[in-house]
Amino acid sequence: MINLATSLGQTQTPEAVMFWILGPSAVLAALGMLLVKKAVHSAILLAWVMITLAIFYIAQDAVFLGIVQIVVYTGAVMMLFLFILMLVGVDSADSLTETIPGLRPIAITAAIGFGGLLVSLLGRATLGRQMVGLTVANTDGNVQELAKKLFSTYVWPFEVVSALLITAALGAMVLAHHQRTIIRPTQREQSINRFRGDSMASAAGLPGPGVFARHNAVDVPALLPDGSAAAASISATLKARGDVIDSRIFELSEVDTSVEEEK
Amino acid sequence: MSTTAQLIGADPGWLIIVKAALVFIVCVVLTIMSVWGERRIVARMQQRSGPNRVGKFGLLQALADGVKLALKEDLIPAAADKVVFILAPIISATTCFMSFAVIPITGEVTLFGHKTAMQLTDIPVGVLYVLAIASVGVYGIVLAGWSSGSTYPLLGGLRSSAQVISYEIAMGLSLVAVFIYSGSMSTSDIVAAQGKWWYAVVLFPSFVIYCISMVGETNRAPFDLAEAEGELVGGFHTEYSSLKFALFFLAEYVNIIAVSALATTLFLGGYHALPGLGFTETWLGGWFTLIWFFIKVLFFFFIFVWLRGTLPRLRYDQFMQFGWKVLIPVSILWILVVATLRVLSLQGASRAVVLAFAIGIVIIVMAVNILFENSKTKKKNMPVAQSAKPSFAVPELPIQVSSINVSQKGGDRV
Missing domain, CATH: 1.20.5 (Single alpha-helices involved in coiled-coils or other helix-helix interfaces)
Incomplete structure (x- = not known):
């Protein structure tokens, strides 16, 4: 292991180069995390800040801390954040309209004040005992x-x-x-019920949507032999939304199939 | 500090660059060869011949496929988040190479006149570093799923993030026993500690748990739920094409090789020869250890292919249940046992005490197993709820035959 901090107060060249590349990028990423509109972009930038911090820890000879920072924060905590954020969708972004007038200047002033306070306090903090x-x-x-x-x-x-x-x-x-109010049937019970039920219609699975040879979109119900629409062939969600097309418009009798004779 | 660390620490800068380039080249070539190997092996398992047209035995098939992929049209869907969409495959492909930095590939060798070992760097927490890199690599898959802006990739990305978080815990726990036994988290120390007995033998339960979770970690069959083609089209990479898809493809195979290399290092004695063949380690000036290492890695790779050719994909809830309710508790209990044994042996307990402890554990495990089996048979014998007779004609169910009396003529049924 190369001991980088052999002489206190002196920074070796490779470490200085690394600092001047990663330091500004970490600060930029941290600012970007606050300023970008999409939540997932913000999360990625935060992950980058964590990784740069980990690299700094490693460079300071705190190898274990640096690696654990990546495993725990970037690998587990941020991943869970991302897991939730992903559910909000690609297009959603923060709304920038102020709900309380004058909130933005107050927030910015408070943030700068708090940041200044933190920096000045931490800058003057001492351990209370000698470093070893x-x-x-x-x-x-x-x-x-x-x-x-x-x-x-x-x-x-x-x-x-x-x-x-x-x-x-x-x-x-x-x-x-x-607590479940009714016990959920197991896969085995469902399978048995399919065959022992009143109708064998569902035994081989539900019918697929679409009208044979004319239209196969999911919003077009299949036709039963008597010409009526098969309700089971359409997803319940589409039905509830009303996004179902009448399949009769695709029936052969509705379409002009006459052929013009050449003279 | 181990001797390997001192050996590598003395490397000049140019040698580090040469070694990094060598590791990269080996990974890429191995990927190309393993794609070909996988297709040939799976084909043999399915009574086909597999790719055999491009080059001798179809050896150049993967290369040809790579060229074909690169020349395809590169599509970015209109609904995609462009920046993240491009970033995701780059994250996947770069992180997968990084874990090789700490894998000891050979023992002491001479490279361009310098005494060194084929290991890029040796840090005291090398194995944790591999875990950290793997956890960053998942970002590629998850972000690819999200940024594609369509449903199936999103589902694949979600599945993958949940899967990797769960299986990484089991993987990490399986490594704890190795750390306890070797007294180090550095890869070269762990290999050195396995000079006499491989940890696959000493810590067999850990080895099994690691092998299962490494399949879960790399999204491979039967745990390839993130790209289940029967349910999610292609999962996280549905919307990807051309070079971006090729990067994911490359990352998957490099990851397989990486986890296999880690398994070799931690459990199969790394670059050491098979027991009894230790004299081969000095052949070719030490370079023969490279062959041992790759034989072990390819053994794991063959198991990956074998699993893919044999097992159907798990159902998602069963898969998660297996991870959380079986692998994690079992590995925690196993760590308890290993830690106790370690403390006993470090404090110089007599062999009788250790043996008594081991026998006690075996008896407890057997008792729990008997109870578990009993409850399973009880559950099996529980009557299934019968619904009312259907209103339409059904064929009669087969008659329940309890015993057949053969002594009488014709064999009356009782």
Whole structure:
């Protein structure tokens, strides 16, 4: 392992190059995350910010932290975000109309003020004790030393946080869970019912839509032998929406089939 | 810090670039060959001959297909989100190569006069790095599904994200036992720790769980629900054509090789020779280990093809149930067992204690299995609800024959 931070305060050239490429790109991505209209674009930019942060951690010799940042945040948390965001569709974008007049200047002022406060506070923050340096902290290896700290000094907060997370997950499950009022038939029961029911009509599957040789779109019901439309051949959603075309217009008798004779 | 890490750390810059290029070339060539190999093997399993026209034995078929794909018209659907639509295959194709950076392909060899090992870099958390890269690679599939702006790709993308998140947990848990036993997360240390016994033998349950979840992770049959052609047309890549589709195609095969390489590294002793053939490791100045490595990788690849040729696709809910209710609990219990054994052996417990513990575990597992089987037979014997007799004529159901008395003439039915 190359020790990049051997001399404190001095940055080696490769690290400086990496910083000046990734740093601005991270800041741009973070700003873009706030400013783009589509939620999924925002999520991608946030994922990029997380990855650049992870690369910075790795460059600072916090290899484990950097990799875990990608696995946990980019791989799991952001992926779950994306999972939800994908359901909103490609075309949807945030509406930019103000519902409360004058909200935008107030929000911008508050954001800049809060940001300034954070920067000034964090800039002046001290650890309260002397730094020991990476070489001392990582005597037995980065992962081993982290594990020692987590499972000895910080075992109580660690366990409390995990209990909190489990409680949150259980709570979400309890809130989202609902008791079935009727038992859902299993695949086996459904299959048996298809053949033991009053009618054999559904035994071989529902009829497909479309009129033979004339039209095969999903919104055109198939015709039964007596010329009436087969209701089962159309999706219930289309029926409810009223998006069904009368199949009789495709009947041969309705179409002009006369052939003009040549003179 | 392992000796391999020191060996690689001394590489000059140009050698790193040469090794990176070599890894890239090997991946691409292996992809082309594995596409051909898969088609030939599946064909043999289905009593066909497979591609045999382009080149000797059809060896150049995949290359010809690649050229054909590249020359096709590149379509971007009107409803697609253009930027993300182009970005998605690029993410897929770039991340799949990155995991090879930490895979030790050979032992100590001499390359252009430099003593080195065919491994691009060795970081102390190498295996976690592979997991991280895999989780970024999923973005390609998920974003492809979303940006296409149509229903089937979206469903494929959703399925894929749920699938990979669930199976990555099982995969990560199966690796924990390896970390506990080898005392390291670096790939070269893990290979070195397997000098005597492969972890596929020592940690057999972990090996099985990893093998199952690596199929789930790469979206391959029987877990290819993200591109189930019977249900979702092509899944996430339905709207893709030409080079963008080729990138997804490439990514899928490179991913297969990557997870196979990781399985080789973690469970089959990496570049080490088969037990008893250790003397071959010094042949060709150490380069013979490369052959061992690729034999093991191709063995896993053959299993991938075999699975595809044999098993039908799982139903989605069964697939998720299997991941969450079987693989994850089993691997957590197994980690408990492994950790206890490890602590016992590290604290110098006598062989009798370890043996007693192991026997206790085996007895518990067998008891649970018996209870499970009993409840299964009970469930099977439960009466099926009978509905009323249908109003139309049906053929009579076969008579239930409980026993046949053969002693009497004609064999009366009782």
